[in-house]
Amino acid sequence: MTNAITIAVDAMGGDHGPPVSVAGTALSAVRHPDARFLLFGDEQLILPEIDKHADLKGKVEIVHTDVAVAMDARPSQALKQGRWKSSIWLALEAVKRGDADVVISAGNTGALMAMAKFCLKTVPGIDRPAIAAIWPTVASECIVLDVGANVGADARQLVNFAEMGAAMARALFQVEKPSVALLNVGVEEIKGLDEVKKANTALASSTLPVRYYGYVEGDDVGQGVVDVVVTEGFTGNIALKTAEGTAKQIAEYFRAAVNRSLLSRIGAFLAQGAFRALRKKMDPRQLNGGVFLGLNGIVIKSHGGTDAVGFASAVDLGHDMARSNLCDSIARDVTKFQAALEDGAEETGGTDTAPTRKTVEQGTH
């Protein structure tokens, strides 16, 4: 990585393609004078968008391809059609070759993950990549993973997730020893799945630079009890979407309540400064971007339906992750962790035996 950050943008991904991805890139470019951008996709569609944004002048390079992966393509289809030549693939390859520090794509999650694994491969010692989300909390933010790369995880994979999440927290929140917890259904040690219990034992006895908190429950996540919350992808995805759905639902209640009377509408008008701040805080575009962790390269998945503001958040996140040298620190930490785990395994009778929940990779079928 040089002093400048090079960001590879899959300009064709997402529901809106270049109009959103180029505009979002321009918004982020203003905030990051040290960034330059490689835009992958159809030159005919990208060039006119670049012309609209003076902020991109001298900072972008287009890598033309007329192959784009459809938003509804299954991972296997995407791999078959998009490998070697699609905008997603070429963006990934730029990172692999060292021409870029991070990839941003609003393409479909399954296709992006399948291609990312195929192109970048996982970090040695990591079985499976995970997707990490930045989750707003009462006071600030925390990291939750896995939110949907895999269904199910054994103890060893959960420990991997803890380590990768901690590395991301170190990079993003600038804390030396992030606090880490496992998501569970109760705080008593007797509760929960076998693999969660085994991961708990392994993490509790590890000597890694994390403050291991133990278990948290669903309502602790948004309270910001810890920096990193670890769970397998099925539960993590459902928790994340449930939180998003609840926020949307409450916003609807709020609108309905305020519109019930003239007095309420006047009150809401007077308090509009407060509500604007609240709306901004609850705006899902502010924290747009799932981070693929555990690959030899950083990949940021933007929400497919987002606008330029949301896409810019994903680019910002990619910039911060690249700047902090996330991949190297994950690789380094995982090596240490593996050693600690193997020591721990001798005492606890193994952490990766007899997983009780089968792990299914989402990205490969």
Next chain:
Amino acid sequence: MTNAITIAVDAMGGDHGPPVSVAGTALSAVRHPDARFLLFGDEQLILPEIDKHADLKGKVEIVHTDVAVAMDARPSQALKQGRWKSSIWLALEAVKRGDADVVISAGNTGALMAMAKFCLKTVPGIDRPAIAAIWPTVASECIVLDVGANVGADARQLVNFAEMGAAMARALFQVEKPSVALLNVGVEEIKGLDEVKKANTALASSTLPVRYYGYVEGDDVGQGVVDVVVTEGFTGNIALKTAEGTAKQIAEYFRAAVNRSLLSRIGAFLAQGAFRALRKKMDPRQLNGGVFLGLNGIVIKSHGGTDAVGFASAVDLGHDMARSNLCDSIARDVTKFQAALEDGAEETGGTDTAPTRKTVEQGTH
């Protein structure tokens, strides 16, 4: 069941005991003139509370016991200490003997479930009971189960949950054919756990009086997409608590936003009618009460830390469940379902084979 509804109240359960349980019972008594109450617990503590509530006059009977299960008792301890003689046990036994139609307890979940299973036994054809929660939606409410009776569920158990949830929806929402969905991480058929897929196949081909919707995701629950959302207890518990946590978190954001300026505070004062309505809608006490389904008797678990208003909601719910004859309809529907499932199993190669996620009963260890 006679025309009057008899409600067995474990007066000793919860963080506050008789002051809350008796006051809550009194609040509900006013709303349900057809109800009478059996209060189980320490007469010395209950009698003075009853004297405070004229509404209970002539409607209550105390069944004295000086044994109460501690709120932090493990299920096995609770069974050992509380069987045959505790307030929870005697309340359950009243239902078993036909002296009461429903039990309300704010005692701890694990202990209550362990004793309920031991005393009431499961309905024939049901492997494991589930806990159903009533979840507020944009337009009204839906039922989500299991929210924590078990960790993990195989396809057959998920189908059981669907049937029991549908019976509850029929009773509570007065719909003939409730819509039912399985909670999953995506709407594509390829996604999700094996057991969820198998349950999907079984439900899609069943001839039962439900409208089977297919899969929903976490954000669909609060949107009220279906009447009944089925999942296993680990994910269900985390989803429920995540939604509760998110609501609490947004309420905190809201307070902070409004208190930022005088103008906001004035606006909020003018709109206070609207906010009161909103607060009421979001008040967790309004929907207090987990329903234990699949036992030969209805058991309602109130939140342990709730106040009289919250406890009264749990009593109201118990009254409605008893009035609708929920147990009989579950038993009837399950018999039909079992037959349909066995037909389906021949075609699909079995719905209850090779569960990929081990089921662990929370209540028994």
